[in-house]
Amino acid sequence: MNLAYRDIRHNLLRFVLTNFGLSLLLGIVIVITGVYGGLIDDALRQARAANADLWVVEAGTNGPFAEASRIPGDTRELVSRIYGVERAGSVTYQSVQTELNGKPLRLFLIGFELGRPGGPRKLSAGREILRDHYEMIVDRSAGPTLGQEVPLGTRGHKFTVVGLMRSEVTSSGDPVAYITLRDAQALQFELAPPAERREVARGGPLQTNNQINAVIAKVSPYVPIKEVAAALARWKHLTTLTQDQQETLLSKFVIEKVRKQQLLIMVLLVIVSAVIIALIVYTMTMDKMRSIATLKFIGAPDRTIIGLIVQQALSMGIFSYFTGLVLVLIFQPYFPRRLVLDPESIAVVFAITVVVCLAASTLGIRVALKVDPAEALAAAG
Amino acid sequence: MMTEANRQAIVRVERLCKHFGQGSTRVDALRDIHMEVYPGQVVGLMGPSGSGKTTLLNCIACILVPSSGRITLDGEVVYDDRWLRSDLRRLRLEKIGFIFQYPNLLPFLDGSDNVAVVLDLAGFGAAAAQARAVELLDYLEVGHRKHALPAQLSGGEAQRVAIARALANRPRIILADEPTAPLDSERARIVMDLLRKVAIEQSAAIICVTHDEMILDRFDHIFRLRDGGLEIEMAAATVPAAL
Numbered sequence: 066m067n068l069a070y071r072d073i074r075h076n077l078l079r080f081v082l083t084n085f086g087l088s089l090l091l092g093i094v095i096v097i098t099g100v101y102g103g104l105i106d107d108a109l110r111q112a113r114a115a116n117a118d119l120w121v122v123e124a125g126t127n128g129p130f131a132e133a134s135r136i137p138g139d140t141r142e143l144v145s146r147i148y149g150v151e152r153a154g155s156v157t158y159q160s161v162q163t164e165l166n167g168k169p170l171r172l173f174l175i176g177f178e179l180g181r182p183g184g185p186r187k188l189s190a191g192r193e194i195l196r197d198h199y200e201m202i203v204d205r206s207a208g209p210t211l212g213q214e215v216p217l218g219t220r221g222h223k224f225t226v227v228g229l230m231r232s233e234v235t236s237s238g239d240p241v242a243y244i245t246l247r248d249a250q251a252l253q254f255e256l257a258p259p260a261e262r263r264e265v266a267r268g269g270p271l272q273t274n275n276q277i278n279a280v281i282a283k284v285s286p287y288v289p290i291k292e293v294a295a296a297l298a299r300w301k302h303l304t305t306l307t308q309d310q311q312e313t314l315l316s317k318f319v320i321e322k323v324r325k326q327q328l329l330i331m332v333l334l335v336i337v338s339a340v341i342i343a344l345i346v347y348t349m350t351m352d353k354m355r356s357i358a359t360l361k362f363i364g365a366p367d368r369t370i371i372g373l374i375v376q377q378a379l380s381m382g383i384f385s386y387f388t389g390l391v392l393v394l395i396f397q398p399y400f401p402r403r404l405v406l407d408p409e410s411i412a413v414v415f416a417i418t419v420v421v422c423l424a425a426s427t428l429g430i431r432v433a434l435k436v437d438p439a440e441a442l443a444a445a446g
Numbered sequence: 447m448m449t450e451a452n453r454q455a456i457v458r459v460e461r462l463c464k465h466f467g468q469g470s471t472r473v474d475a476l477r478d479i480h481m482e483v484y485p486g487q488v489v490g491l492m493g494p495s496g497s498g499k500t501t502l503l504n505c506i507a508c509i510l511v512p513s514s515g516r517i518t519l520d521g522e523v524v525y526d527d528r529w530l531r532s533d534l535r536r537l538r539l540e541k542i543g544f545i546f547q548y549p550n551l552l553p554f555l556d557g558s559d560n561v562a563v564v565l566d567l568a569g570f571g572a573a574a575a576q577a578r579a580v581e582l583l584d585y586l587e588v589g590h591r592k593h594a595l596p597a598q599l600s601g602g603e604a605q606r607v608a609i610a611r612a613l614a615n616r617p618r619i620i621l622a623d624e625p626t627a628p629l630d631s632e633r634a635r636i637v638m639d640l641l642r643k644v645a646i647e648q649s650a651a652i653i654c655v656t657h658d659e660m661i662l663d664r665f666d667h668i669f670r671l672r673d674g675g676l677e678i679e680m681a682a683a684t685v686p687a688a689l
Contacts, residue, residue, distance in 0.1 A: 066555075066559065066562065066563055066566040066572065066575075068552075068554075068555075068563075071554045071555055071559065072554040074554070075553065075554035075595070076554070355550070356552045356553065356554070359546075359550045359552065360552070360563075361535075362507075362509065362538070362544060363538065363539065363544065363563075363564055363567070363611070364535050364536065364538040364539025364540075364564070364567055364568075365535075365539075365567050366535060366567070369567065437509075438509050439504055439509045439510065441546060441550055
């Protein structure tokens with residue numbers, strides 16, 4: 066006879082309501098786990114999206130994501146000539162603020178050379194950029210539809226959305242947009258008409274806009290990447306990073322602080338959950354004191370009492386966990402940040418929930434085992 | 447017919463003492479108690495509040511460890527040094543049935559489950575436990591309430607379910623702490639007749655704490671306690687009405 070199940074069935078409404086509250090708390094733990102996973106994934110996605118083997122950036126910098134890097138636009142031609150480099154492409158990265166559908170929109174713009182490495186990986190709708198100017202591919206989370214025009218730059222050039230991507234955002238949650246390298250360079254260096262007139266009046270030479278942030282190189286599968294990196298390293302005005310180094314920079318340094326913050330919030334939430342579960346189990350046990358005393362009086366062994374409490378604590382944790390998970394999965398599309406809930410992290414949160422429930426039930430067990438069977442003889446309250 | 451002289455007592459209490467506290471705060475709850483209860487006997491334990499009735503019942507029920515003295519239950523001497531808590535628990539489960547003053551039913555189990563839980567703890571199969579529970583409830587005329595939760599039972603019905611629970615394991619010793627307190631006089635007499643029937647059918651010894659003078663004639667013996675000591679032991683027929 067499963068006493069835990071009978072007790073839950075007897076107090077079903079209270080069990081459901083308690084668990085619903087707990088499921089919201091565990092849901093938040095799952096959300097934070099998802100945000101944490103999303104943060105790392107988004108950061109790495111930027112680097113992985115380029116599908117690069119090597120990153121050539123400004124000398125002495127950890128660009129282009131960790132810090133600013135600016136190199137001449139013809140660097141790609143130099144890199145292409147190195148033995149082992151199969152393909153190379155210039156890229157620029159910049160954040161822009163614009164307006165779409167009457168709402169402010171922040172985009173992370175990537176300029177790339179058509180037909181070269183550095184472009185978007187996979188489209189979920191629309192087509193590739195075919196024209197040299199004023200076409201863009203953007204992540205769905207930005208909100209535009211195919212064919213919609215997005216104003217960019219100081220002169221408000223209208224870029225037509227020709228393709229849409231899914232789950233391409235930066236570590237700070239900004240949607241990624243791809244435009245041609247020329248357009249990106251123009252946006253970076255183009256001045257507003259009054260500012261340009263002032264520059265001309267000063268007589269100073271206009272700054273060349275043929276600058277890029279990095280060159281992405283794809284190495285032949287028959288040549289060791291390290292060998293090509295060593296060859297590139299001989300140029301003192303450039304720094305070469307492998308894909309692994311770039312990913313390490315992103316995950317360990319660029320998002321390190323945010324990562325630690327997320328981890329701290331997650332740990333705090335787990336502690337809060339543990340305390341709340343412990344208090345619920347304790348209260349549930351206190352409510353059953355007389356029944357527990359009666360059970361002990363009629364000869365129930367300690368394992369029956371322990372089983373009753375542990376099973377209820379586990380039922381509560383497991384029920385709340387899965388309710389929380391379902392709620393998170395239902396509302397996931399409406400979160401302002403991308404959540405990445407891979408099976409491993411979901412399993413880890415589940416394991417933590419089980420451990421927390423077991424640990425929390427010790428308080429109730431302690432109280433229950435101390436109950437004197439003689440309390441069953443006390444007058445009914 | 448067997449006499450008390452040639453029968454073995456199921457419950458034998460010898461020179462039993464129980465005190466609480468030490469020094470100036472010491473309270474002697476039981477002093478040098480001696481009593482014997484034989485198979486088929488229904489004995490009453492009477493006395494004013496604080497006389498030690500419940501303490502004695504708890505000692506016999508293996509709930510309270512005596513300070514000194516000896517208790518023998520169905521041939522097993524309890525509370526010598528070799529007894530573990532689990533042994534006492536087993537003894538309670540196998541040999542003792544307890545009827546509380548209030549039914550003390552588990553609120554989350556229905557009538558039949560409240561009875562079957564004892565058998566379940568004793569290792570009976572679910573079907574056998576349920577069959578025995580239903581049989582007992584029918585015997586106590588509450589079979590029709592077997593699916594009702596304790597909160598849905600009347601006081602009398604709940605007490606009969608509690609009695610069924612105490613009888614479930616066919617115990618040789620039944621301890622009852624004012625079992626008729628929540629019942630009217632008619633129902634109280636029925637319950638006492640039932641206990642006597644069980645005592646005879648199961649060769650069980652029944653010890654019943656009571657204040658109810660209306661049921662004194664249902665006892666074979668009355669033990670009267672005062673200030674922790676056994677004041678008098680007498681056959682029920684000789685008990686004066688004023689007692």
